[in-house]
Amino acid sequence: MAVALSPAVSLRLKPFSAVRFFSLYRRASKTALYHQIHHFHSYHFTPHPTPPLSTLNSHRGRSFCSVVSAALSSGEATKTESFDKEEVKIGEKVGEFRKRLRIVDIKGGPDEGLNRLDETLVVKGWVRTVRAQSSISFIEINDGSCLSNMQCVLSSDAEGYDQVEKGLVLTGASIWVRGVLVKSQGSKQKVELKVEKIVLVGPSDPSFPIQKKRVSREFLRTKAHLRPRTNTFSAVARVRNSLAYATHKFFQDNGFIWVSSPIITASDCEGAGEQFCVTTLIPGSRETTHTPVAAIPSTKDGLIDWSQDFFGKPAFLTVSGQLNGETYATALSDVYTFGPTFRAENSNTSRHLAEFWMIEPELAFADLEDDMACATAYLQYVVQYVLENCQEDMAFFDTWIEKGIIKRLTDVVEKNFVQLTYTDAINLLLKAKKKFEFPVKWGCDLQSEHERYITEEAFAGCPVIIRDYPKACLFPLDY
Amino acid sequence: MAVALSPAVSLRLKPFSAVRFFSLYRRASKTALYHQIHHFHSYHFTPHPTPPLSTLNSHRGRSFCSVVSAALSSGEATKTESFDKEEVKIGEKVGEFRKRLRIVDIKGGPDEGLNRLDETLVVKGWVRTVRAQSSISFIEINDGSCLSNMQCVLSSDAEGYDQVEKGLVLTGASIWVRGVLVKSQGSKQKVELKVEKIVLVGPSDPSFPIQKKRVSREFLRTKAHLRPRTNTFSAVARVRNSLAYATHKFFQDNGFIWVSSPIITASDCEGAGEQFCVTTLIPGSRETTHTPVAAIPSTKDGLIDWSQDFFGKPAFLTVSGQLNGETYATALSDVYTFGPTFRAENSNTSRHLAEFWMIEPELAFADLEDDMACATAYLQYVVQYVLENCQEDMAFFDTWIEKGIIKRLTDVVEKNFVQLTYTDAINLLLKAKKKFEFPVKWGCDLQSEHERYITEEAFAGCPVIIRDYPKACLFPLDY
Numbered sequence: 001m002a003v004a005l006s007p008a009v010s011l012r013l014k015p016f017s018a019v020r021f022f023s024l025y026r027r028a029s030k031t032a033l034y035h036q037i038h039h040f041h042s043y044h045f046t047p048h049p050t051p052p053l054s055t056l057n058s059h060r061g062r063s064f065c066s067v068v069s070a071a072l073s074s075g076e077a078t079k080t081e082s083f084d085k086e087e088v089k090i091g092e093k094v095g096e097f098r099k100r101l102r103i104v105d106i107k108g109g110p111d112e113g114l115n116r117l118d119e120t121l122v123v124k125g126w127v128r129t130v131r132a133q134s135s136i137s138f139i140e141i142n143d144g145s146c147l148s149n150m151q152c153v154l155s156s157d158a159e160g161y162d163q164v165e166k167g168l169v170l171t172g173a174s175i176w177v178r179g180v181l182v183k184s185q186g187s188k189q190k191v192e193l194k195v196e197k198i199v200l201v202g203p204s205d206p207s208f209p210i211q212k213k214r215v216s217r218e219f220l221r222t223k224a225h226l227r228p229r230t231n232t233f234s235a236v237a238r239v240r241n242s243l244a245y246a247t248h249k250f251f252q253d254n255g256f257i258w259v260s261s262p263i264i265t266a267s268d269c270e271g272a273g274e275q276f277c278v279t280t281l282i283p284g285s286r287e288t289t290h291t292p293v294a295a296i297p298s299t300k301d302g303l304i305d306w307s308q309d310f311f312g313k314p315a316f317l318t319v320s321g322q323l324n325g326e327t328y329a330t331a332l333s334d335v336y337t338f339g340p341t342f343r344a345e346n347s348n349t350s351r352h353l354a355e356f357w358m359i360e361p362e363l364a365f366a367d368l369e370d371d372m373a374c375a376t377a378y379l380q381y382v383v384q385y386v387l388e389n390c391q392e393d394m395a396f397f398d399t400w401i402e403k404g405i406i407k408r409l410t411d412v413v414e415k416n417f418v419q420l421t422y423t424d425a426i427n428l429l430l431k432a433k434k435k436f437e438f439p440v441k442w443g444c445d446l447q448s449e450h451e452r453y454i455t456e457e458a459f460a461g462c463p464v465i466i467r468d469y470p471k472a473c474l475f476p477l478d479y
Numbered sequence: 480m481a482v483a484l485s486p487a488v489s490l491r492l493k494p495f496s497a498v499r500f501f502s503l504y505r506r507a508s509k510t511a512l513y514h515q516i517h518h519f520h521s522y523h524f525t526p527h528p529t530p531p532l533s534t535l536n537s538h539r540g541r542s543f544c545s546v547v548s549a550a551l552s553s554g555e556a557t558k559t560e561s562f563d564k565e566e567v568k569i570g571e572k573v574g575e576f577r578k579r580l581r582i583v584d585i586k587g588g589p590d591e592g593l594n595r596l597d598e599t600l601v602v603k604g605w606v607r608t609v610r611a612q613s614s615i616s617f618i619e620i621n622d623g624s625c626l627s628n629m630q631c632v633l634s635s636d637a638e639g640y641d642q643v644e645k646g647l648v649l650t651g652a653s654i655w656v657r658g659v660l661v662k663s664q665g666s667k668q669k670v671e672l673k674v675e676k677i678v679l680v681g682p683s684d685p686s687f688p689i690q691k692k693r694v695s696r697e698f699l700r701t702k703a704h705l706r707p708r709t710n711t712f713s714a715v716a717r718v719r720n721s722l723a724y725a726t727h728k729f730f731q732d733n734g735f736i737w738v739s740s741p742i743i744t745a746s747d748c749e750g751a752g753e754q755f756c757v758t759t760l761i762p763g764s765r766e767t768t769h770t771p772v773a774a775i776p777s778t779k780d781g782l783i784d785w786s787q788d789f790f791g792k793p794a795f796l797t798v799s800g801q802l803n804g805e806t807y808a809t810a811l812s813d814v815y816t817f818g819p820t821f822r823a824e825n826s827n828t829s830r831h832l833a834e835f836w837m838i839e840p841e842l843a844f845a846d847l848e849d850d851m852a853c854a855t856a857y858l859q860y861v862v863q864y865v866l867e868n869c870q871e872d873m874a875f876f877d878t879w880i881e882k883g884i885i886k887r888l889t890d891v892v893e894k895n896f897v898q899l900t901y902t903d904a905i906n907l908l909l910k911a912k913k914k915f916e917f918p919v920k921w922g923c924d925l926q927s928e929h930e931r932y933i934t935e936e937a938f939a940g941c942p943v944i945i946r947d948y949p950k951a952c953l954f955p956l957d958y
Contacts, residue, residue, distance in 0.1 A: 090903045094896040094944060095848055097856035099733045100813060124844040126810070144811030145734065174809070176844070201844070228810035237811060241736045248727055254578045255624065257720045263742070263819045264755075264796075264834055276743070276757045278796065280823050282783065289793055291783045296772050304761065304770045310823055310833070314768055317743075317757065330653070331605070331707035332623030332716060334579060339819065340742045344759050344789055354789065355743055365603040365655070365680070369574055377576035417573040424569045465573060 102145035113191035151192040159197040172204030235393035246385035261321025274344035275316040317342035329362035336361040376417040419465040581624035592670035630671040638676040651683030714872035725864035740800025753823035754795040796821035808841035815840040855896040898944040
């Protein structure tokens with residue numbers, strides 16, 4: 001991690017810096033601009049050893065975006081301390097970072113928000129639906145922190161209501177609302193926000209493609225920049241985030257060291273799969289697709305001149321960090337990799353991906369029993385973590401995407417994992433009172449129907465590990 | 480993350496599975512082999528609904544590697560419950576996974592191990608040094624959990640001492656020792672292990688390249704598979720691991736969602752840098768470097784036929800996940816990416832890397848003040864985390880690699896971060912009573928000497944953020 005930590009180097013927000021913090025609204029607010037000009041004219045330099053810092057303004061904490069700042073009346077968005085013009089010093093103390101108040105913080109608890117009744121709250125998010133009635137309007141806002149929207153109720157006396165009346169607040173718009181949390185009259189939620197003020201941060205228009213009706217994933221693939229605003233994709237993002245974090249937590253809590261194995265490599269691994277070539281030999285491929293083959297550096301024999309490539313020889317995307325993981329495991333004892341991995345097989349099935357994130361634990365002084373115990377403990381940990389931390393998202397999947405998924409995952413957490421040898425598995429299948437499409441004999445690779453029989457029928461839904469496969473099943477290409 | 484969670488699919492330890500758990504010692508232990516044969520002959524199938532699981536053997540927890548199992552006397556390594564031969568069922572319950580007892584667990588506490596005196600402990604690791612004296616030998620073992628070794632004291636009555644006498648236990652060997660923790664007579668450590676039994680797991684020989692004497696990093700580059708066994712590289716691995724985990728903790732605790740932005744992409748980002756091309760168009764590049772240019776698919780005009788490439792068009796390694804991060808931030812509010820990033824500039828400086836892991840937070844409804852506050856809070860958090868969790872490693876760096884690093888990092892944690900505009904910074908430099916090599920005027924890019932003056936002299940070691948750069952400094956190519 002190339003984070004520039006040294007205080008001798010100022011932190012610059014520049015495209016090349018290794019850690020970059022960009023906000024989505026980058027325009028300097030009017031307040032900030034004022035300070036800037038102000039400082040410029042009343043410049044007053046205090047030399048070391050009384051650095052300017054000692055009398056710095058204490059800046060406000062988490063502020064609002066500049067669009068909102070401009071819309072809010074003076075002093076509402078910012079609370080910069082006033083200072084005497086003659087005494088001003090250069091430089092300001094960086095403000096305190098505060099966690100944003102999210103809808104999940106309001107509604108995600110066991111009380112579903114009832115514990116915050118009568119509080120004045122600010123919610124920022126994107127409009128899901130607008131229902132305008134004669135004297136009252138309902139706006140559902142989602143901020144991506146959870147599936148649930150915040151229902152906002154606006155009467156005509158709310159500040160900024162004219163924007164709703166004019167039809168400017170549409171599905172997809174980003175808005176800022178402040179209001180009092182009250183008991184909801186509706187049956188769908190316990191609380192709602194009685195809005196005092198609404199600010200339209202970013203407008204939308206009626207052509208916004210993610211409306212309330214369901215759309216196909218094929219359609220969403222053509223709107224990839226907007227699909228995170230759908231229930232399905234935002235739930236997937238949250239669950240995936242939880243799985244990744246739980247993965248780190250499990251291994252860190254068990255004393256494993258995370259190793260970032262190289263992505264660009266000259267190594268292969270166990271013939272794991274086809275590799276992508278990584279090269280700078282094809283000139284201009286960035287700017288145009290009209291690249292003459294003859295422009296590729298070649299030797300006088302017409303061979304590619306790899307010595308002119310970036311690394312001076314062919315390089316590839318990793319298919320596995322195992323080789324590197326092993327060198328660290330035989331020094332640090334227990335390590336894991338967790339990073340992107342690549343396979344160039346042109347196979348369009350649900351079991352093959354060109355790019356995926358893979359976890360590869362390597363245990364020193366351990367045997368297959370430890371290996372299975374670790375795999376089992378890991379799976380039970382991360383599945384339990386998701387069931388506990390993503391309840392709403394998992395309930396959504398259980399209803400709309402894959403019925404029964406919560407029950408099946410609960411089985412993974414609660415049931416014992418079974419391990420048996422390949423030979424035992426074959427015997428079990430041979431004695432089964434069941435007709436299989438693919439005949440069973442020792443040496444055959446197990447098909448889905450065999451695996452289903454073993455897990456679902458023979459072991460009643462327990463996850464099963466089959467070990468001691470014949471070599472020929474694991475490395476078919478070698479035989 | 481393509482983890483196969485479904486219990487309908489058995490977990491198979493196969494090269495193609497997405498999650499793979501390999502131990503470094505894969506030979507089935509004699510005990511396991513016995514079970515396997517045993518099961519085979521006494522096969523007894525109990526059909527659903529009384530699955531075999533219900534009477535499974537409860538297997539032992541974290542076991543030893545098979546080499547050790549073989550060396551240990553019967554029953555010492557494994558405690559499998561006995562069972563009646565006639566009643567045996569197929570399949571065994573997977574054992575409980577237990578965290579390994581590491582040297583850091585023994586010596587890393589405030590008592591440096593004195594709280595565990597008289598305990599019988601097992602330590603597994605790699606021999607750093609061996610000092611054989613007339614009646615007693617000292618072996619230093621390191622297991623990578625911390626810099627400290629465990630000093631093992633062996634007298635001739637220790638089981639397995641003959642291997643020490645024969646000179647088989649050498650630097651680099653992996654060993655298993657069991658002994659009683661006693662007060663150390665030496666001044667370097669509070670405790671040492673009085674060894675009752677030693678097992679040589681993996682031998683070494685006198686040519687092992689990492690001996691006690693210091694070696695250059697250039698030399699270690701030629702022994703990359705062994706350099707994690709050195710103090711420097713193992714300390715770097717542990718600190719890097721802590722930085723990465725603290726990064727996830729900081730953002731997760733603040734409600735950010737981790738997004739894995741694509742590594743292979745057709746997008747560029749802000750002209751951030753040269754890109755590597757990712758292709759499968761160069762046939763046989765994996766097997767041989769003798770690749771004829773003419774073998775690359777081309778059109779009849781002699782242009783590269785990108786339609787035959789893996790993705791049907793040119794593809795590249797990402798230079799930034801920002802574009803993808805932004806689409807998620809405008810749906811989930813606060814997100815971060817943390818993954819590998821690539822730059823193909825042929826620039827061999829300490830500020831450029833071809834491959835590095837980059838953190839890109841994206842905040843919605845935030846402005847530059849929030850951005851700076853977040854960056855500051857993040858840096859202070861991760862630096863403090865490392866100072867607290869890697870004390871021994873940081874002390875090692877402070878002594879051997881970069882004197883004063885702990886003081887400088889403590890400043891980052893404890894001092895206020897200062898922010899000022901580029902214009903203020905220029906004015907500050909213009910009024911400085913100091914001669915700069917590079918002359919200062921508004922519009923110039925700041926050089927290291929300028930940055931050093933601002934942070935070290937003007938602000939007395941406070942980290943400084945300079946904001947509101949002229950566009951021409953940030954995007955020089957556009958002007």
